[in-house]
Amino acid sequence: MKLALPALTFLAVPLAAAAVEAGEPAPARQRELIHLVRQDCGSCHGMKLTGGLGSPLTAEALRDKPLEGLEATIHGGRPGTAMPPWKTILSESEIQWIVHKLMTGFPTE
Numbered sequence: 001m002k003l004a005l006p007a008l009t010f011l012a013v014p015l016a017a018a019a020v021e022a023g024e025p026a027p028a029r030q031r032e033l034i035h036l037v038r039q040d041c042g043s044c045h046g047m048k049l050t051g052g053l054g055s056p057l058t059a060e061a062l063r064d065k066p067l068e069g070l071e072a073t074i075h076g077g078r079p080g081t082a083m084p085p086w087k088t089i090l091s092e093s094e095i096q097w098i099v100h101k102l103m104t105g106f107p108t109e
C-alpha cells in the first residue's frame with residue numbers, strides 16, 4: 001500500500017490544490033460526493049456501505065486500516081478485484097475527505 005504514495009502526489013490534479021488549502025470540498029461539492037459514494041460506491045459496497053460485492057466501508061470496519069492505504073485503493077483501484085480506480089473522477093483532497101467521512105461515519109445526505 002505504501003508504494004502508491006509517491007505516485008499519488010505526482011498524479012494529484014492541479015485544481016485540487018485550492019481544495020487542499022481550503023481543507024475540504026465546497027459545500028455543494030460535498031453534497032455531490034455524498035451522493036456519489038451512496039450511489040456509485042454503494043452499488044458494490046452496499047447502500048448502507050455495510051458490504052456487498054465490495055467490503056464494508058463503515059467506520060467500524062475501517063477503524064484499524066491505515067488512511068494512506070484506503071486513499072490509495074480509492075485513487076488507483078485494486079488490481080485483480082472489482083474495485084475500480086477513481087482518480088479521473090475524484091481529486092486527491094476529495095478522496096481524503098471521503099476517507100475521513102467514512103472513518104467517522106458517512107453522512108446520509
Ligand code: HEC
Binds near residue numbers: 037062073078082
Ligand atoms: C464495481 C464495484 C466497486 C465499486 C463501484 C467501488 N468499489 Fe470499492 N471495492 C470493491 C471491492 C470488490 C473491494 C475489495 C477488494 C479486495 O478484495 O481487496 C473494494 C475495496 C475498497 C476499499 C478498501 C477497503 C478495505 O477494507 O481495505 C475502499 C476504501 C473502497 N473500496 C472504497 C470505494 C469507494 C469510496 C468507492 C466509490 C468512489 C468504491 N469503493 C467503489 C468494489 C467496488
